[in-house]
Amino acid sequence: MKTLRHQRILHLDGDAYFASCEVALDPKLRGQPVFVGGGRRGDGIVIAANYQAKRYGITTGMACFEAKRRCPDGVLVKPHYDEYRRLSLEMFRRARRYTPLLVPTSIDEGFLDFTDMPDVFRCANAGELVGKMKRELAEEVGIPVSAGLASSRWLAKLATESCKPDGFYEVKEGEERAFLKDVPVQKLVGIAERRARSLRAIGVWTIGDVALLPLEILRRRFGVFGEELWLLSRGELRERLSLSNKPRTCIGSATTLPYDEPDYDAALLFLLDQTERVITTFVRENLKAHEMGVYLRFKERDGAGLGVRFAGAQFEPRVINAEVERIFWQLVAGRTEPIRQVCVNFWNMEPLNLEPDLFGYNQDFKRRELHHALESIEHQFGKGSVKTGTRLLLESEASHLVGDKPKCPFIPQREMELKMAELDLPRTWGRSTSRAVKFA
Numbered sequence: 001m002k003t004l005r006h007q008r009i010l011h012l013d014g015d016a017y018f019a020s021c022e023v024a025l026d027p028k029l030r031g032q033p034v035f036v037g038g039g040r041r042g043d044g045i046v047i048a049a050n051y052q053a054k055r056y057g058i059t060t061g062m063a064c065f066e067a068k069r070r071c072p073d074g075v076l077v078k079p080h081y082d083e084y085r086r087l088s089l090e091m092f093r094r095a096r097r098y099t100p101l102l103v104p105t106s107i108d109e110g111f112l113d114f115t116d117m118p119d120v121f122r123c124a125n126a127g128e129l130v131g132k133m134k135r136e137l138a139e140e141v142g143i144p145v146s147a148g149l150a151s152s153r154w155l156a157k158l159a160t161e162s163c164k165p166d167g168f169y170e171v172k173e174g175e176e177r178a179f180l181k182d183v184p185v186q187k188l189v190g191i192a193e194r195r196a197r198s199l200r201a202i203g204v205w206t207i208g209d210v211a212l213l214p215l216e217i218l219r220r221r222f223g224v225f226g227e228e229l230w231l232l233s234r235g236e237l238r239e240r241l242s243l244s245n246k247p248r249t250c251i252g253s254a255t256t257l258p259y260d261e262p263d264y265d266a267a268l269l270f271l272l273d274q275t276e277r278v279i280t281t282f283v284r285e286n287l288k289a290h291e292m293g294v295y296l297r298f299k300e301r302d303g304a305g306l307g308v309r310f311a312g313a314q315f316e317p318r319v320i321n322a323e324v325e326r327i328f329w330q331l332v333a334g335r336t337e338p339i340r341q342v343c344v345n346f347w348n349m350e351p352l353n354l355e356p357d358l359f360g361y362n363q364d365f366k367r368r369e370l371h372h373a374l375e376s377i378e379h380q381f382g383k384g385s386v387k388t389g390t391r392l393l394l395e396s397e398a399s400h401l402v403g404d405k406p407k408c409p410f411i412p413q414r415e416m417e418l419k420m421a422e423l424d425l426p427r428t429w430g431r432s433t434s435r436a437v438k439f440a
């Protein structure tokens with residue numbers, strides 16, 4: 001009889017991801033030191049450097065001029081975030097053929113359930129299969145990756161780190177404790193300076209130190225986290241990989257204006273545009289919100305905020321914008337100082353009601369369909385091809401606030417999972433579009 005196996009988790013991580021993407025996009029860069037960065041006036045910082053560039057001491061966060069000084073022959077490239085996202089999706093799409101479950105955690109990292117995979121693929125061992133996958137990603141997508149295989153996510157990630165770049169390391173069952181013995185606790189995700197300090201207070205510097213303590217001490221001080229840490233340190237932590245799928249409880253955005261803005265009308269347009277962006281995000285996740293808060297920060301760093309509870313859960317930009325506008329004027333009443341930052345938050349979320357009723361489709365359903373239609377138009381005609389009235393007003397009345405700064409490239413895990421799910425399902429956009437347009 002076959003014994004039940006513990007789950008084996010593979011961690012996958014793109015090597016110097018942004019820089020690797022640039023090389024994948026422009027093969028002329030292959031073999032050269034490449035660093036990505038720039039900023040609008042060429043005064044920015046390095047956001048990624050490949051391993052050839054790292055040899056010159058170039059690190060993430062370093063000023064570009066300093067990087068150029070250290071490595072005059074290096075190539076400085078501006079970031080292409082849309083391309084990074086595209087390659088990321090392509091990388092995950094291929095990686096997923098090697099597993100029944102893939103959980104992406106960032107633009108270039110994810111965990112794969114790898115329990116029975118070597119058998120399924122008739123490979124002698126995990127290393128052989130991972131090698132095949134790594135080759136496919138390097139040759140077909142152009143992205144070198146490193147991978148670590150172990151019994152938990154924590155351990156798999158450490159295994160990856162131990163073999164970067166372009167490596168694979170497996171922590172075999174029974175070898176966990178030896179592998180972890182001298183690893184400093186700060187290397188673990190979730191242990192920042194504060195936790196590390198509390199751990200040092202009980203004599204813990206390395207994961208090996210944790211294994212020597214009684215479980216009770218860790219449980220009392222750190223709760224569930226302490227218990228998991230203790231199990232990990234003894235090589236006994238087993239977990240089941242699963243998609244997050246936790247419904248969102250709040251969503252918001254805080255954006256610093258490109259300049260301290262003395263013109264309140266312009267700042268309001270900017271805030272409304274941000275609000276619509278946030279609404280789009282939660283409607284995409286089939287949610288609506290009962291409550292909203294608006295917060296403004298002024299030049300002298302002081303701020304003012306106000307919340308509101310809608311009569312029913314809300315997702316209509318028309319209704320929400322009217323509230324944002326009302327709150328905004330209330331917050332700036334009697335003030336004269338320029339606005340530095342605008343924030344809008346939604347919480348107390350509720351799922352959209354997507355059940356068709358007796359009389360056809362309800363408002364939630366129509367809004368969602370309209371949203372899909374607009375997305376498919378953008379998909380077809382490119383980003384920015386669909387503009388709301390607010391966006392047009394912002395561009396014509398306050399164009400100096402229309403940022404040309406690229407947005408943060410990180411794809412939140414939830415959004416990534418949705419994207420992955422989309423890959424599975426045949427698109428029904430064509431059908432949805434015609435119906436939604438009729439409603440609109």
Ligand SMILES: [Mg+2]
Pocket residue numbers: 013014015016017108109
């Ligand atoms: Mg990486």
